Amino acid sequence: MALKNSYAIATPLNISIFLILLTIVYLRLRPSEPPKLPQGPKPIVFQTFTPRTLLKYNGQDNSPVYLAVRGKVYDVSSGRNFYGPGGPYENFAGRDATRGLACQSFDEDMLTKDLDGPLDDCADLSPDQLENLNGWIERFDEKYLIVGKLVPFKKTDFH
Amino acid sequence: MSAENTAERIDAAIAEFFSSWDIFTTILVIVLAAVLIYPLLTGRDPDTHPFLLARQAQIARVRQPGQSAVYRSIDIPHGFPLRAGLGVKDPGAPRWTAGRPGDLRDIWRAAVRGPVKDDGTPTGDQGKILTILGREKVVEHALDDLTLGINVIGQYVKRNNGQSVAVCLSNSVELLSAIFAGSFYGFSTTLIPYGLPQDKLNSLLSKTSADHVIAEAGVLDLDAMQSTSQSIKNVIWVTKPSSEHMQWSANAPSGLSLASWHDLVQKNHRSANSEVLPLDKDSQVPPVSIFCPAANGGYDLVKYSSENLISGIAALQATLARAYKLSSSDILHPTTSLTDSYTLCWTLAALNSNASVSLNSVAGDNVDLLQATALSRPTVVIASPSTVQAYLKHPDTTLPSGLSKHMSKRTLRAGTMPAKSAVTLSSSLARLRVLLIPQSTTLPANTRLSSATLHTLRTHLQCRIGYALTTPLVAGAVAQTNILDYRDKGDNVCVGAPLSSVEISLSGDESAMDSHTPRGKITIKGPAVVGGTTTLDIEGQIDHDHTLLLH
Numbered sequence: 001m002a003l004k005n006s007y008a009i010a011t012p013l014n015i016s017i018f019l020i021l022l023t024i025v026y027l028r029l030r031p032s033e034p035p036k037l038p039q040g041p042k043p044i045v046f047q048t049f050t051p052r053t054l055l056k057y058n059g060q061d062n063s064p065v066y067l068a069v070r071g072k073v074y075d076v077s078s079g080r081n082f083y084g085p086g087g088p089y090e091n092f093a094g095r096d097a098t099r100g101l102a103c104q105s106f107d108e109d110m111l112t113k114d115l116d117g118p119l120d121d122c123a124d125l126s127p128d129q130l131e132n133l134n135g136w137i138e139r140f141d142e143k144y145l146i147v148g149k150l151v152p153f154k155k156t157d158f159h
Numbered sequence: 160m161s162a163e164n165t166a167e168r169i170d171a172a173i174a175e176f177f178s179s180w181d182i183f184t185t186i187l188v189i190v191l192a193a194v195l196i197y198p199l200l201t202g203r204d205p206d207t208h209p210f211l212l213a214r215q216a217q218i219a220r221v222r223q224p225g226q227s228a229v230y231r232s233i234d235i236p237h238g239f240p241l242r243a244g245l246g247v248k249d250p251g252a253p254r255w256t257a258g259r260p261g262d263l264r265d266i267w268r269a270a271v272r273g274p275v276k277d278d279g280t281p282t283g284d285q286g287k288i289l290t291i292l293g294r295e296k297v298v299e300h301a302l303d304d305l306t307l308g309i310n311v312i313g314q315y316v317k318r319n320n321g322q323s324v325a326v327c328l329s330n331s332v333e334l335l336s337a338i339f340a341g342s343f344y345g346f347s348t349t350l351i352p353y354g355l356p357q358d359k360l361n362s363l364l365s366k367t368s369a370d371h372v373i374a375e376a377g378v379l380d381l382d383a384m385q386s387t388s389q390s391i392k393n394v395i396w397v398t399k400p401s402s403e404h405m406q407w408s409a410n411a412p413s414g415l416s417l418a419s420w421h422d423l424v425q426k427n428h429r430s431a432n433s434e435v436l437p438l439d440k441d442s443q444v445p446p447v448s449i450f451c452p453a454a455n456g457g458y459d460l461v462k463y464s465s466e467n468l469i470s471g472i473a474a475l476q477a478t479l480a481r482a483y484k485l486s487s488s489d490i491l492h493p494t495t496s497l498t499d500s501y502t503l504c505w506t507l508a509a510l511n512s513n514a515s516v517s518l519n520s521v522a523g524d525n526v527d528l529l530q531a532t533a534l535s536r537p538t539v540v541i542a543s544p545s546t547v548q549a550y551l552k553h554p555d556t557t558l559p560s561g562l563s564k565h566m567s568k569r570t571l572r573a574g575t576m577p578a579k580s581a582v583t584l585s586s587s588l589a590r591l592r593v594l595l596i597p598q599s600t601t602l603p604a605n606t607r608l609s610s611a612t613l614h615t616l617r618t619h620l621q622c623r624i625g626y627a628l629t630t631p632l633v634a635g636a637v638a639q640t641n642i643l644d645y646r647d648k649g650d651n652v653c654v655g656a657p658l659s660s661v662e663i664s665l666s667g668d669e670s671a672m673d674s675h676t677p678r679g680k681i682t683i684k685g686p687a688v689v690g691g692t693t694t695l696d697i698e699g700q701i702d703h704d705h706t707l708l709l710h
Contacts, residue, residue, distance in 0.1 A: 011179035017187045024194055031572065034646065037213045039675055039703070043228035044221050145220055 047148035049073055051096060051115040054150060058094035059084035066147065068096045070133075071119070073148040074140050096150060098122050102133035116153045205574025207480070207643040215641060215656035216705035226666045227677035230705060232659040234477060242477060242659040243470045243686040245511065249438065250279065262444040262465045263342035263507070264436070266472070267309070270510040271302050271435050274487045286487060286510065288332050289517040291534050297517075298400075300332050307433040308336045311424050312395065313344030314432075316371055319393050319416075321346050325369035327360065327378065329353040329520035330497050333397045333420060335506070337373050338447055342465065343436050346371075347445035349460070350498045352452070354523075361387045363450055363458060373397060373420070381412050395420050449498050451631035454601045454696070461631045461689055463500060470686040471504045471635025472511065474660030478625060478639050483593070485512035485539065490590075492517045492537035494526040494546055501597040501627060502541050504635040509539070525549055533587040540588070541595045544606045547616065557582060558619055567618040571645040579621045591622045593642055598654060598709075600630040600695050607709060610648035617645060628654040628707065630683075632693040637661055637683055638707045652709040653702065661685035663707070665699060676701055678710065 049066075054073065057066035064077045065084050076083045076093075083089045089097075091106055100110035102125050112120045125133070211233070219237050222228040235241055244260025247269070252258070259265070273285040288305065290298040316324060324346055328334040334350070341348040349367045351360065357380050364372065365387040372379065376396040384391065394411075397420045411417040444465035450458040479485060491509040493516075495502045509516050517535035524543045528550040532540060542550075550556060559567060563580065570577040583589060594616070598607060613624050627639035640655030657663045665672070667679025678700035684692045700708045 009181075009183050011181070011184075013176055013179050014181075014184050014187060017184060017191060021187060021191045021194065024191070028194070028198065035209045035213060036703075037210060040218065041220075042673065042675065043219060045673075046221050046223050147221055 050153040055094045067092045068150040074144040075147045101136040102129040118152045203575045229662045229664045231662045234659045241685045266511045267339045274513045286513045287515045291519040303433050309340045310432045311427040313340035321371045323347045323369045324371040325349045327351040327374040330518045330522045342444045349448040352498045364388045463634050467634040470660040472508045474658040475635045476508045485514045487513045489514035490537040491539045493541040494531045496522045500634045501629045538590045539593045593623045595625045597629045607652045609650045610653050614647040632689045634687045660687035
């Protein structure tokens, strides 16, 4: 009789409802992991560049695009279309762009030729050109990250 | 034909399947329905978005070699000034202006004005300051009476050409009044920890250049003090109500004038004196100096400018998210001494938010939490780590076990605060909603509370916890755990994300810095830091959620 009773409980209908119940209880009680955010990129290390070490950050082969203005090196990779290879400002990539920006000229002769010489101090600029330059610097500070500073190459005993 | 057959067969199968429906099936279905509906009725959204806990500080994108990137609170993006002001809006100022940074005087003004309605008119009620005397007596101070005290003492010190006032009082309204008197009447205050032995007290007094001393009646040996600190010319005794009949001002040593706070206030009781001085934007508020205990057992004099304190206060206030702000229904009870900048800043923040403050002269590192809070039933409590540890270890503290603990932990893991249990509700911590625990860098490492301990505390008291890293040279705190962060990090000591008044970076080996979890010495910068920048002796590590772990 008892056996018959237990059969009566364990009908396919009861068993399936019981299984559904178990599943829901399990899903409810299962400990949930707190959400994890993907890790961001590692911070860039602030570097000191000389004109020659800055040269390789010209955007070729997907390298970052850096340019220097008034001794500050900006990471302009997000403006690759302008400053990267093929862009209108591509001459500035990996170079000191101070004079070029001040004079609003993208010509080769705006760049300092001697990479091992002193930095262009731009002392001969007109007030208008200086104002133009300050406008550029303001925009760059707002828009791009400063990733280093540019210092002239200094000959040491090892050279 | 066959399609009809199939349909018939399916129909029959279903009919047979359900033909076994009996009383057990009905019970099962009811249980199933209950399990499905119960969370809909009782479920709550987590108190904060889990993503806000997964990334609690902002990281700068550039770092110096040998240092980690700079970490900041999520309120203040890099490139913007850190939180330095309270945003005080003067009456009549345009509604959408940012407000002045404010100084200590604005805090007292805000406290006396009381809470304001949306249109800026005061509602008419005020916060209170309660003094708890012993186990039974509570004295309620109206803020207007305290304004009288501030004005009278300020005028008295000014009349005597006072420039610097040393204050040696326990947690009391007179201590707060002395600080405000200094800010309104332009003399600097130096707070000396209460309860020091006589010779230590005299040696600290001699390090100040104070010309006035405000002290509890009888704690100073005037003859000894005169020989060690010649600059002191005036002593103001603060008498306990029980000893007011004694002639404290008599028998002054020559060259020293004695006065009693109580008598001064009684004598100058004029209605004009109980009005807060009008706004004066031109004068500077003098600094408040505090003798902070150093790790070597001595005391260092730290001079907090008004700007440091305001920045610390504003940042601490900002750690309470919008729905959890201090309001006029709150009572803050510090069980730590007001001669600690964290406690002082929170107390001033409470006054600024029109909350009530209850003060007990018994305050410090090892206080009985239940007894200290028994009379005021506070909603926000500041307790030192050793007080908390003593509370957890106390034989009368019954930590939850079994099912209730499991349920509390489950609720916490879901990101919501469990309801107060019957045990908590029957204790004096029934109304407690936030427990603030300052971990000073001058305390030994064995006093630190692990994340697991904080979790136990949360399941036990059902309150939110702010565990803060404090250091003498930073007003307020360096970092504090998010009060809505209920996660258990085990044995790690986590002090949360930097406050919005500071930014922190770590320094150490380049190999340890080039990591998502850099580890090294902690450097702090910001408007709350005395001198602008400081480096701690202790080592910290940034966790994956950008909170600070102590090692």
